[in-house]
Structure formats: structure tokens, C-alpha cells
Amino acid sequence: MEKSLVLTFLINFFNRFSACFKGSILKKIEDFFANIFKKDAQKSFFVRFFTKAPNLSNAVSNSAIARFFLAICNFFAKIIRGAVKILKKSAVLNGILWLYDNVFDISLRTYGLFLLAFSVVYEAVLVISGGSGGIIALAAAIFSAVLILLNISLSAMFKNSVLIKKIMLYFGIDLEQSAKTVKTTRFCGAVFLGLGALCGAVTAYVPPLYVFAAVIAFCGVSAVLINFKTGIYIIAGLFPFLPTMAVAGLMLLTFLSMLLKLAYDENFKFTKTNLDVFILLFALVMFISSVTSFARNSSMKIFMVYSVFMMGYFIITNTVKNKKSLYLMFSIMTVSAVLVALYGIYQHIFGFAEGTTWTDTEMFTDIQTRVVSTFGNPNVLGEYLLLMIPAVCAFVWNAPKIGNRVVNLLPLGLLGLCMIFTYSRGNWLGLIAAAVIFVSFYDRKFIWLGIMLVLLSPLFMPQSIVNRFLSIGDVSDTSTSYRVYIWFGTIKMLKDYWFCGIGPGTEAFNMIYPHYAYASIVAPHSHNLYLQILAENGILGILVFLALLIVLFKDSISAITGAKKSYAKACCTALTAGLAGYLVQGVFDNVWYNNRIVMMFFMFLALLECSVLILRKGEAND
Incomplete structure (x- = not known):
């Protein structure tokens, strides 16, 4: 591989491209504004809040309620x-x-x-x-x-x-x-x-x-x-x-x-994290909403499935305790993701029966197929890839040699290609947000390369992809107008059910939402994660969920800030970026509609907390 002309060209091009910016005007302009922003940002409440590590796990474990439950467990x-x-x-x-x-x-x-x-x-x-x-x-x-x-x-x-x-x-x-x-x-x-x-x-x-x-x-x-x-x-x-x-x-x-x-096993120590209490509180709120649901039996089933997936959070935090186990987990998930992507690419090449089901064929005549792979829906597949692509980036960035990085680009390229073939605009926006966050926190020198790729992409991207991306926000697209009407209908419904919610699941939503639907458009969910949580679990549900996210990003950003480059930092940054992009997609769709993606969300919460603990442990030992 060391004698490969293609590899040598790529390495030399990358080195020359990076070097040409070191003394350039663009680099000086970037550093000038970055330093101004950094000085102003360091004084802001927002930055000081998110760069200070939370310490909730010890406070919760020392509380009277925790001691009571500990006595029962003993x-x-x-x-x-x-x-x-x-x-x-x-x-x-x-x-x-x-x-x-x-x-x-x-x-x-x-x-x-x-x-x-x-x-x-x-x-x-x-x-x-x-x-x-x-x-x-x-x-x-x-x-x-x-x-x-x-x-x-x-x-x-x-x-x-x-x-x-x-x-x-x-x-x-x-x-x-x-x-x-x-x-x-x-x-x-x-x-x-x-x-x-x-x-x-x-x-x-x-x-x-x-x-x-x-x-x-x-x-x-x-x-x-x-x-x-x-x-x-x-x-x-x-x-x-x-x-x-x-x-x-x-x-x-x-x-x-x-x-x-x-x-x-008296030697086995349970790992405590800052998110434990919020996971349990969210489960409690969801249980109350299920009991008071308009479709109690259906909601209780949904609650039990979600509860089992929340258990996955605690399993992972007690499994992944060092870099070796973190690497093994990502290796297994990467191999699995490559198989999913290959199947999606196969569907794009050879087609399948439901390929145009999710497309406005009158507006997008050049889109023949939207791939679904093993997830049955292109948006759900996109959400899976949206979480996985930044995680695979951690492999690329931390390979010991540039040659290994090029090899690691293969799975990243397959996942990216499959993401394109989903034609999921919300997931594309989420991936762009994830890329910006990853590069900003981990390696700022790639910002200009990213900007150039975005500007030049219309020159080498197929017209179908360019048209699909430019249609974002176009209300003449039935998919966009459909979502907007559903959002209005859900907001109208929330005026009556904002406090306790209507209960988890599509059955409860289908019982109540049609009475508030705009233009008689009936839908199985609100096509917005935050509206969906508020509609199902009430004001307490959305407050607990937002508190969980605030503590999560406060924990990860405070760990990343000032940390040396390492595999743990790359994983922490990648998981932060992936979850942030996933939450951006949550604005355009109910990303909890598919149960396996719900489980994946809680798994990635756990992996991010594990990365934070491993990163802090490594920084403390240095």
C-alpha cells in the first residue's frame, strides 16, 4: 500500500492543501474572528455553563431516596x-x-x-x-x-x-x-x-x-x-x-x-452517571402518562418496550469502562452499519417494489428509489446512519497512519453514499450540523475544506440530489406541506392536552389528533420529536427530556474543552455531534417512531457518557 500512486497522491494533496492555508489571508481572517469570538464567548453565561462539568451522580446517590432504594436492593x-x-x-x-x-x-x-x-x-x-x-x-x-x-x-x-x-x-x-x-x-x-x-x-x-x-x-x-x-x-x-x-x-x-x-458479585461496582436520574424520571413520567392515556393498553405496551430500551443505557455504562471496550463496541457497530449500507446501496442499484412510496413523484421525477435497507423507511434508515457516520469518523481521525485513515474511509464512504440515497432532507441537514460540530470541536483546520466541498458539490452531485436539497422549505412539495399542516394540528391539540398529554403511542394519537387536524390530514404522529413528547407525556415529559439533553451536552462539552487529542476525545466529539444532528432531524420528523432507533438513542446516550468518563479518567492520569 505504501507504493500506491493513488494513496501517495491523496497524502501529498492533503498535506499541500493544509499547508497552503497556514500563512494565507483566509487563515489569518479565520484566526482573527475566532480569537474575538473566543474572548467574547468566554465571558458569556452560555459558554461558562456548558464548559463547567456537572456533578449530579454523587448528589443523587447520597440522597435519602437513593439510600432507601439501596437498602431494598441490598x-x-x-x-x-x-x-x-x-x-x-x-x-x-x-x-x-x-x-x-x-x-x-x-x-x-x-x-x-x-x-x-x-x-x-x-x-x-x-x-x-x-x-x-x-x-x-x-x-x-x-x-x-x-x-x-x-x-x-x-x-x-x-x-x-x-x-x-x-x-x-x-x-x-x-x-x-x-x-x-x-x-x-x-x-x-x-x-x-x-x-x-x-x-x-x-x-x-x-x-x-x-x-x-x-x-x-x-x-x-x-x-x-x-x-x-x-x-x-x-x-x-x-x-x-x-x-x-x-x-x-x-x-x-x-x-x-x-x-x-x-x-x-460483591466486587462488581455499579457505574453512576449524571444522566441516571433523568432517565429514571423520564420513565416515571412516561408511566404516569401511560396510566392516564386515552389508549391505556396500547400505551402501557409502548412504555414497557421503552423501559426495556432505557435499561440498555445502564447496561452499556456498566460494560464500556475503558478505551478497549469502547473500541470493541464501535468496531462491532461499524461492521453492522457497513452491512446495512451495502444492502441500501444494492436497493438503489437494482430497485425494489416500495422504492418511490415516500416521494412526491410529480415534483421529483428523477428520483427512482429511496432506499430503506433493513429499516423499512428511508427516514428511519437516515436516522440510523446519522448517528453512525460521526462515530465512524472517530476511526478515521484516530488511525495511527494516514494510510490507515484512507482505508477507514471505505466504511465512511459506504455509509455516506447510503445516506445520500435515502433522499432524506432532514437527515442531510442533521448530518451537516453534525459535521460542523465535529470539525469545530475536534479539528478546526478542516472547516475551509468542508466549505469548499459544499460549494463545489453541485458540480459533481447528480441533479436529483441537488434538486432534492434545494427543495427544503418548498411548501409546494407535498411532504413539506403535509408536515406543516400536522404541526399546526398538533399545536392546536396541545392547547387542551399540554399538561398530562394524551399517552404514548400511535393509537392514542390517532384517537385524539383527527379532531384537531388541519385540512383533514390524518397522521400517525406529529412529525416532530419535541411536539410528540409534549403531546404524549405532557409538560413534565418535555421538561425532563430537555433537562436530560442540557446535562448531556454540558457533560460532553466540558469534557471535550481543553482535552488533548485522543481516541476518547474523538469518540466523545463524534457522539456529541451525532446526537446533535439527530436532534436537528427531530425538528422535521418523529425520530422515535421506530422502536429500534429509540433503543439506539439511549445506547448512544450511554456511549457518550462512557466516553466522557474515559476521557476524564485519561486526562486525570496524564
């Missing part, structure tokens, strides 16, 4: 510790724990015995029931024969993979060390033979694919219960591809696992 913790001592005597539990600790050390021959027993018994079940040999039994038998011939462990197979070694090392598994010993005993082989035969016998009542799915699910649930961190990493990688209830179930299981560890 009581239940003693009960759980007693139950754990009893369970530790269980042979089944000890077997599961042993398998979890040694899954990479067991010889593949042992897994082959499991499949062999399964295939033989399954074939016998088919013969007894009068059927013929199944393809699944044949495939299992062939695969088992291959595994039985191999007398190596999984750790020995993957010992040369740098990525897998790093991931496993975080979970306490040293593949280099494990690869030296392959643990295989006759008893272990007999147990796996018995389990395989049992699974094969179950196929007399349950289809074999369901049996395999149940085995995988059991292993996954066991792994999450043993180590709750496993659950949150699985969620981070798979939530764009899973249905909402599957994600919610896995999140609930992970939270239960964390509570169990908190109860029985």
Missing part, C-alpha cells in the same frame, strides 16, 4: 447470594459453566460426536415413522465425520486471526494460551453423545431445524446469563437485522443478567 441481594450458593452445588449448572469456560478448548472431535449421535437417532426416528432418509441427517453425518477427524480446538483454529483474538481477549479468553491444550476426556465425549442422542429423539415431535435453533438459543441465553456483556455486544451487532421484540427480549435478559451479577 436486602434482595442477600437473598440472591444465598440462592447462588445453593445453585453452585448443581451438577447441571456446573456443567454449563464448565462448557462456557472451555468452549474454545474442547476438541472439535467432541462436537462431531454430538452431531453423529444426533444424525443417527434422527435417521432412526425417520425410519420408525415410515419416512425416508432426510437431507439434514445426511448433512449432519457428513459434517460430524469431518469434525471427528479433526483433533484440534476452536482456539487452535483461530489463533492466527488477529480480530478474533482481540475480541476473545476482552471476554477473558486468551486464544494463544488456550491453543496449547486441547481438553478432551471420555466423560466429555459421552456427555456430548448423550446430548446429541437426546436432541435427535426430540425430532420425533419437533422439526430438526427447530431443535438446532433451540440448542443455539439455549447456548446464547446461558452465555448472556453468565456474562451480561455478551448480550449487549450481540445487540450492538444484530439490532438492525432483528425484529423489535427479539431485541427487547435480549435486552431484558441482559439487564437481568447484570442485576444478578450486581447482587451476587
Whole structure:
């Protein structure tokens, strides 16, 4: 790669471009106004407020209410510790724990015995029931024969993979060390033979694919219960591809696992953040709104789903405690985002049935497709990418070499291309806002480059994209006029329901909003995050939410200000920028309409707080 002409050109161009501004008039003008602004800003209440770190976590934890809840938790913790001592005597539990600790050390021959027993018994079940040999039994038998011939462990197979070694090392598994010993005993082989035969016998009542799915699910649930961190990493990688209830179930299981560890492990310390109290207050307000909702049953379901996603905040703050875990989390999410973007780009190239559903085809005749990828809606996909793109920027900015930065530009380019193909104007504006914030806080020398790219973009951007962007605010576009009418109708509705709200969810909104709708336009939500929270949860809901945002940005800006360049600062800046851009999009759409995006919002709140804590810890140690 070092000899690449393209790479050499890019590096030289970047260095020359940056150098030409150092002594230029533009640079002097920029520094002049920046210094004036900085002197005036330092005296303002706004800047002094946001650059002073909040310290709410200790105050809340020392309050009488917190001490009361802590006493209750300690009581239940003693009960759980007693139950754990009893369970530790269980042979089944000890077997599961042993398998979890040694899954990479067991010889593949042992897994082959499991499949062999399964295939033989399954074939016998088919013969007894009068059927013929199944393809699944044949495939299992062939695969088992291959595994039985191999007398190596999984750790020995993957010992040369740098990525897998790093991931496993975080979970306490040293593949280099494990690869030296392959643990295989006759008893272990007999147990796996018995389990395989049992699974094969179950196929007399349950289809074999369901049996395999149940085995995988059991292993996954066991792994999450043993180590709750496993659950949150699985969620981070798979939530764009899973249905909402599957994600919610896995999140609930992970939270239960964390509570169990908190109860029985006296060495596990719960991480407190400045947002904890606001998350809990918002959940309380939402519960009250659900109880008083016009569609109580529907609102309570929404509340329970949101509550589970809020649990994700506390799971992440107790998982990501250092740079290594922060990097691993972003790595997993980046790989997942690249797959989402590739699928979106595929939809743009080859098209799909609902591609023009969200477009005014009379006004935008040149837009053939608005991609949705795995999210079913281009605006929702745009919101996902809006949060992810700044996070991926943190990889680019902190690569050790410029060559690595160019390589890291590939996922960033794929996500950016997919964002363009959503044709979501609100998300485009949010991304511009995020880019301005990121560059302003992290590396101001790129401001002029950004301005030039924006000014030159109409020269190389397709006309469909330029037309779409220039249509922002054009009320002749049905999408724009549709939103404006809905905002007016929602504001009219709020005159009667501003105090308690109408309750969370589309069912409550659809019951009340049509009575206030302008031009008889009916909608499932208000197309504005802030109006939606106010309409659903009343004045208390929006006040708690705004207080949460103020403390969040006060926490992050105070940590970023004056900090040295590092991966933690890049992540902190990127997450701040991404969430700010997301909130800009919230002006134009209800960004909480999709439940997975709601979960992602609380995950990013947690990741930002983790970045702040890691950044402050690093600055204190320097």
C-alpha cells in the first residue's frame, strides 16, 4: 500500500492543501474572528455553563431516596447470594459453566460426536415413522465425520486471526494460551453423545431445524446469563437485522443478567452517571402518562418496550469502562452499519417494489428509489446512519497512519453514499450540523475544506440530489406541506392536552389528533420529536427530556474543552455531534417512531457518557 500512486497522491494533496492555508489571508481572517469570538464567548453565561462539568451522580446517590432504594436492593441481594450458593452445588449448572469456560478448548472431535449421535437417532426416528432418509441427517453425518477427524480446538483454529483474538481477549479468553491444550476426556465425549442422542429423539415431535435453533438459543441465553456483556455486544451487532421484540427480549435478559451479577458479585461496582436520574424520571413520567392515556393498553405496551430500551443505557455504562471496550463496541457497530449500507446501496442499484412510496413523484421525477435497507423507511434508515457516520469518523481521525485513515474511509464512504440515497432532507441537514460540530470541536483546520466541498458539490452531485436539497422549505412539495399542516394540528391539540398529554403511542394519537387536524390530514404522529413528547407525556415529559439533553451536552462539552487529542476525545466529539444532528432531524420528523432507533438513542446516550468518563479518567492520569 505504501507504493500506491493513488494513496501517495491523496497524502501529498492533503498535506499541500493544509499547508497552503497556514500563512494565507483566509487563515489569518479565520484566526482573527475566532480569537474575538473566543474572548467574547468566554465571558458569556452560555459558554461558562456548558464548559463547567456537572456533578449530579454523587448528589443523587447520597440522597435519602437513593439510600432507601439501596437498602431494598441490598436486602434482595442477600437473598440472591444465598440462592447462588445453593445453585453452585448443581451438577447441571456446573456443567454449563464448565462448557462456557472451555468452549474454545474442547476438541472439535467432541462436537462431531454430538452431531453423529444426533444424525443417527434422527435417521432412526425417520425410519420408525415410515419416512425416508432426510437431507439434514445426511448433512449432519457428513459434517460430524469431518469434525471427528479433526483433533484440534476452536482456539487452535483461530489463533492466527488477529480480530478474533482481540475480541476473545476482552471476554477473558486468551486464544494463544488456550491453543496449547486441547481438553478432551471420555466423560466429555459421552456427555456430548448423550446430548446429541437426546436432541435427535426430540425430532420425533419437533422439526430438526427447530431443535438446532433451540440448542443455539439455549447456548446464547446461558452465555448472556453468565456474562451480561455478551448480550449487549450481540445487540450492538444484530439490532438492525432483528425484529423489535427479539431485541427487547435480549435486552431484558441482559439487564437481568447484570442485576444478578450486581447482587451476587460483591466486587462488581455499579457505574453512576449524571444522566441516571433523568432517565429514571423520564420513565416515571412516561408511566404516569401511560396510566392516564386515552389508549391505556396500547400505551402501557409502548412504555414497557421503552423501559426495556432505557435499561440498555445502564447496561452499556456498566460494560464500556475503558478505551478497549469502547473500541470493541464501535468496531462491532461499524461492521453492522457497513452491512446495512451495502444492502441500501444494492436497493438503489437494482430497485425494489416500495422504492418511490415516500416521494412526491410529480415534483421529483428523477428520483427512482429511496432506499430503506433493513429499516423499512428511508427516514428511519437516515436516522440510523446519522448517528453512525460521526462515530465512524472517530476511526478515521484516530488511525495511527494516514494510510490507515484512507482505508477507514471505505466504511465512511459506504455509509455516506447510503445516506445520500435515502433522499432524506432532514437527515442531510442533521448530518451537516453534525459535521460542523465535529470539525469545530475536534479539528478546526478542516472547516475551509468542508466549505469548499459544499460549494463545489453541485458540480459533481447528480441533479436529483441537488434538486432534492434545494427543495427544503418548498411548501409546494407535498411532504413539506403535509408536515406543516400536522404541526399546526398538533399545536392546536396541545392547547387542551399540554399538561398530562394524551399517552404514548400511535393509537392514542390517532384517537385524539383527527379532531384537531388541519385540512383533514390524518397522521400517525406529529412529525416532530419535541411536539410528540409534549403531546404524549405532557409538560413534565418535555421538561425532563430537555433537562436530560442540557446535562448531556454540558457533560460532553466540558469534557471535550481543553482535552488533548485522543481516541476518547474523538469518540466523545463524534457522539456529541451525532446526537446533535439527530436532534436537528427531530425538528422535521418523529425520530422515535421506530422502536429500534429509540433503543439506539439511549445506547448512544450511554456511549457518550462512557466516553466522557474515559476521557476524564485519561486526562486525570496524564
